[in-house]
Amino acid sequence: MSLDLALSTILSPIVLFFVLGLFAALLRSQMTVPEAFAKGLAIYLMMAIGLKGGVEMSKATLGPDILILAAVAILLSFLIPFLAYNALRITSKMDRINAAATAGHYGSISIVTFVAATQALQYAGIVTSGYMVAIAALMEVPAIISALLLARRGLSKGGEVAGSEKGELFREVMLNASVVVLVGSLIIGWVTGEQGMEKISPFFVTPFQGVLCLFLLDMGLSAGRGLRQGWRDLNVGALSFGIYMPLISAAITAGICKALSMTLGDTALLITLAASASYIAVPAAMRLALPKAKPSIYLTLSLGVTFPFNLTLGIPLYILLAQWVVS
Amino acid sequence: MSLDLALSTILSPIVLFFVLGLFAALLRSQMTVPEAFAKGLAIYLMMAIGLKGGVEMSKATLGPDILILAAVAILLSFLIPFLAYNALRITSKMDRINAAATAGHYGSISIVTFVAATQALQYAGIVTSGYMVAIAALMEVPAIISALLLARRGLSKGGEVAGSEKGELFREVMLNASVVVLVGSLIIGWVTGEQGMEKISPFFVTPFQGVLCLFLLDMGLSAGRGLRQGWRDLNVGALSFGIYMPLISAAITAGICKALSMTLGDTALLITLAASASYIAVPAAMRLALPKAKPSIYLTLSLGVTFPFNLTLGIPLYILLAQWVVS
Amino acid sequence: MSLDLALSTILSPIVLFFVLGLFAALLRSQMTVPEAFAKGLAIYLMMAIGLKGGVEMSKATLGPDILILAAVAILLSFLIPFLAYNALRITSKMDRINAAATAGHYGSISIVTFVAATQALQYAGIVTSGYMVAIAALMEVPAIISALLLARRGLSKGGEVAGSEKGELFREVMLNASVVVLVGSLIIGWVTGEQGMEKISPFFVTPFQGVLCLFLLDMGLSAGRGLRQGWRDLNVGALSFGIYMPLISAAITAGICKALSMTLGDTALLITLAASASYIAVPAAMRLALPKAKPSIYLTLSLGVTFPFNLTLGIPLYILLAQWVVS
Amino acid sequence: MFSKKRIELIIEKPAFKRACRVFEDSGVTGYTALPCMAGYGNGNRWQRGTDLSASRDMVMIISIVDEDLLPKITQQLENLIGAHIGVLSLADVQVIRDDRF
Amino acid sequence: MFSKKRIELIIEKPAFKRACRVFEDSGVTGYTALPCMAGYGNGNRWQRGTDLSASRDMVMIISIVDEDLLPKITQQLENLIGAHIGVLSLADVQVIRDDRF
Amino acid sequence: MFSKKRIELIIEKPAFKRACRVFEDSGVTGYTALPCMAGYGNGNRWQRGTDLSASRDMVMIISIVDEDLLPKITQQLENLIGAHIGVLSLADVQVIRDDRF
Ligand SMILES: Nc1ncnc2c1ncn2[C@@H]1O[C@H](COP(=O)(O)O)[C@@H](O)[C@H]1O
Ligand SMILES: Nc1ncnc2c1ncn2[C@@H]1O[C@H](COP(=O)(O)O)[C@@H](O)[C@H]1O
Ligand SMILES: Nc1ncnc2c1ncn2[C@@H]1O[C@H](COP(=O)(O)O)[C@@H](O)[C@H]1O
Ligand code: NA
Numbered sequence A, B, C: 001m002s003l004d005l006a007l008s009t010i011l012s013p014i015v016l017f018f019v020l021g022l023f024a025a026l027l028r029s030q031m032t033v034p035e036a037f038a039k040g041l042a043i044y045l046m047m048a049i050g051l052k053g054g055v056e057m058s059k060a061t062l063g064p065d066i067l068i069l070a071a072v073a074i075l076l077s078f079l080i081p082f083l084a085y086n087a088l089r090i091t092s093k094m095d096r097i098n099a100a101a102t103a104g105h106y107g108s109i110s111i112v113t114f115v116a117a118t119q120a121l122q123y124a125g126i127v128t129s130g131y132m133v134a135i136a137a138l139m140e141v142p143a144i145i146s147a148l149l150l151a152r153r154g155l156s157k158g159g160e161v162a163g164s165e166k167g168e169l170f171r172e173v174m175l176n177a178s179v180v181v182l183v184g185s186l187i188i189g190w191v192t193g194e195q196g197m198e199k200i201s202p203f204f205v206t207p208f209q210g211v212l213c214l215f216l217l218d219m220g221l222s223a224g225r226g227l228r229q230g231w232r233d234l235n236v237g238a239l240s241f242g243i244y245m246p247l248i249s250a251a252i253t254a255g256i257c258k259a260l261s262m263t264l265g266d267t268a269l270l271i272t273l274a275a276s277a278s279y280i281a282v283p284a285a286m287r288l289a290l291p292k293a294k295p296s297i298y299l300t301l302s303l304g305v306t307f308p309f310n311l312t313l314g315i316p317l318y319i320l321l322a323q324w325v326v327s
Numbered sequence D, E, F: 001m002f003s004k005k006r007i008e009l010i011i012e013k014p015a016f017k018r019a020c021r022v023f024e025d026s027g028v029t030g031y032t033a034l035p036c037m038a039g040y041g042n043g044n045r046w047q048r049g050t051d052l053s054a055s056r057d058m059v060m061i062i063s064i065v066d067e068d069l070l071p072k073i074t075q076q077l078e079n080l081i082g083a084h085i086g087v088l089s090l091a092d093v094q095v096i097r098d099d100r101f
């Protein structure tokens, strides 16, 4: 039955559209989903999962475990980069700054991977908690601080870049679109509850999976293009990092979830979050904070290697891992 | 029960997403809804309300009252700017040209405010007439003529601006997107009736409120940014105009509705239209016709002050006013 | 009853929104549907029809007739340009290169015309086969080769254009958005079947006709603008070609369908495909391959004349023709 | 190589059509317009997409013209940016084909 | 300050990739492309978004190059705009770092 | 006609706000930014819309300034493009109104 699950995840329309985009880009098709349209869909998706999480939170009673879970999530996001940094330095010959910037991506999360995991779990009939959306939001930012700490030694002490302003990174990071929309929608869903949701669910719930197909077609195109342009800048050590690092994070997180005796669904989601890597919020922050690090390295790894791996093989694997840990 | 109504309007997801956008912008978040996406949604919304109004018109028999109502609406749009102009000149020290341009905005209408009022009324179970959409369209343009009449004395007699063409303002104004789409959809809805609507209602009716949430998130961002950038150009007199002027227009219109013995729903909608101010069609027209007037003044007032006020407090107030007048 | 059908096609919201856009553009309204939004909708539409066709294919058993049909379709696309070229050269005084480029457009197809025909047939309760989507995709490209063959003699032998690369045209054409998305979605629909479709049909099936309205509003604007800008470059012979050519293609195809004893629905669709002309894939290819040909000629004809004709009068006519041929 | 003038006009979008007419009427062989995304002037910043009316957007129009056309066109453009928000500058450029412009 | 040349090529989008190859093959250190939104030439106006094939869109490519590269690159670009719709102009600019270009 | 300098800075979008502050703090009367859509440098191509973070997009900032401001502003911009991806060039232009810049 678990193999069944894996297969049905991989052969879902969502994943197949991603693969379609990936191949189109690798075959050098010029087709694109217009940037403005894709960004609009991204906002829709974040509103939808925020609302859904919020409504579910409004129905549940939240115990103190959620605070422990929140603390654990923040710690995971903060600590994974240190592990990732050392792994990178050992297996590839990447310099400090690039290793630090890349490590930051792996501490943070990919919300699309999270959504895809939710869909796979839902399909398998496994229940998840609404507050996991809040956990996801909490894990976006701490990794950026770790990246800065890791890069500190590699940075020249030459003073500020012209035009920089105190707090610009903080504002960029804490108020980026995904934090604002996710957290905002979560709160709105929480406040208005099931009743408020009723009228807007024909837009935010019913067509959700279809929109995801369209969005993942675009993600496939992006991932394929990232890979095609960037793989020359990476050696085998670095490329393999894009696959073994999520597995390491997954294994560690699985242990933690067992210790916290979390439910099957939440275990699978936390594993997925830990194993996923950012390709929106962190790259933007890194260009500001560590401009010497090369986007062609970290974006190729997180978007071109880890994201496709997680979406196709990773998620079924993480669900199996969760099943094994929980049972 | 009426306080209930007010509360449920303010705590509806639509308004809450607006407030989310407003706060994000005021806190200087960089997040944006892509322009092309937001404009696409705006066209969707106008098609949807046009169609809905048209279908309702196809079911009702239209008496001669509708012609009287149309004439009254045109007059309101035409006359309110004269009132607004004098109010502005008295309470703020705004110069002629800017006062005239701003006054024009308040004679015209905001279709989003109209839609939000429709939703609140629908939620409260209050019936409205389909032809109110046509009334809204009729109120867009006359105020622009008033603004030009008001500004005439302040204009230099120095001949035409290079490159201007006869009729350019007329074409800009009469064939702008909102007039074309609203009126066109109204007619299409009217012609095809309920039967034609059936197949397209899963797109234009069911998800409507959800789309409105996404659109109002963007409107919140725009309003917040407008306010943050523009408030320095305005004194207290001007800023307060953004709130007292809608109330004056509302009061006058309430009296007129009583005289016409209109239904509760239509009264509330006409009050809302009169109290709302344009931030799309009129600004564009003013840049052409009165280029010396400052957008930072009129846009800040209509989009940054009046629109948020109407959306949150205004609409419940106007409904209460309508209830009081009709009963 | 057949006149009824014609009328109900012409008065469907889809066609009426097209006409609205057409008139708005001809009256020189500035309104536009943002490019990024329209392109996003185009991708949605292609995904939706690909999926639908694929799912239907997964339910049917495909006999050898489909291979014959495929061969016929490819041949039609390849041969129609030779006919069109000679027709153009005779009835208008168009030069070789422009006639060849234009002829290429008429061998290829318009997927929106195809979709509109599907809707009209569905409305009339006439069944069509899923694999007709594949047939449509097959007919996109061969005509481009014919255009190149036709233009060969008119081309200077002056060597390659600077910066051109071997295979660029092939890649442009074979991997353009519409081929990738149509064929990709068809395969995905085929693989995942009805079960996979279930979860995504609230996005891809239910709102389809509504989205088509919005898309056709934009097409109307494009067609109207194309016509307004381009008609001066065309004489009466050329303009009439935009109407008589589809009729010739339709007549020939009707005969072929009879010979193949195809079903009513598929006959109507193949006639429509043959009678339709490309305005996306072929123009882009022609700019690369025959840069001396003028877009104002071929785009005005295919988008400004033939497309509006097909959408309003052509489709009902082709359905009647199919009924007459099949019965 | 031949010497021509490059006219660069940054102008508010609502006046775009007017600027086009000025160029066309003055007999230039062509011009090209580019969208702008943000800007600053007089202590105020503007940014595209902030305002649904797009009335604060700017566009840049570039035209390569023959020196002979300059007097007429600059005078007209001066009138235009006297009324509308805009910035005009001229530069020397070289082109390959003299008769193209 | 060092003197360089600024190449500005306005070219139809379908030929964009070809133009890129010309620049790359001629050994420039880089170039940047900007989208255009409207234009006029030969009595015809075009406007972005009017035509779904985008085959009438134009793009502007800017490249700061060393004078030494000019002969080769202008000859190739001349060939390109001989076949495709396009406008080429060159201007003098100053840069701070000589070795960057 | 008065002589001014035209500063053209092509810079990565994440550093856009910093560049704006540099211009504003150095006292220019204004600047205008245009979106870029693609580019090439160091053997790598980039293209807008390829990457959801938009962290590889570039923007072009143009500012017409008085010669007097040049030393301060170029020094600051040099610092900026020392840290961030960017290309700076200066050109001579003529303007009609001297006091505007
Ligand atoms: N003198 C010019 N200056 C700037 N752009 C031009 C000029 N002439 C032509 N163009 C551009 O090149 C396109 C084609 O022009 P043409 O080849 O004259 O039809 C026009 O639509 C403009 O975008
Ligand atoms: N010589 C140049 N002329 C114009 N733009 C350039 C030039 N060199 C680099 N660029 C732009 O700057 C970006 C980064 O270049 P680089 O720093 O060389 O990797 C490129 O992608 C181009 O957009
Ligand atoms: N010196 C300048 N260089 C380039 N663009 C400018 C300059 N001054 C003003 N602008 C542009 O013109 C707009 C209006 O400027 P202003 O008229 O000074 O408010 C600004 O928002 C900029 O986009
Ligand atoms: Na992670």
Ligand code: NA
Pocket (backbone or CB within 6 Å): B080, B105, B106, B107, B108, B109, B110, B249, B273, B274, B275, B276, B277, B278
């Ligand atoms: Na009003």
Ligand code: NA
Pocket (backbone or CB within 6 Å): C080, C105, C106, C107, C108, C109, C110, C249, C273, C274, C275, C276, C277, C278
């Ligand atoms: Na055809």
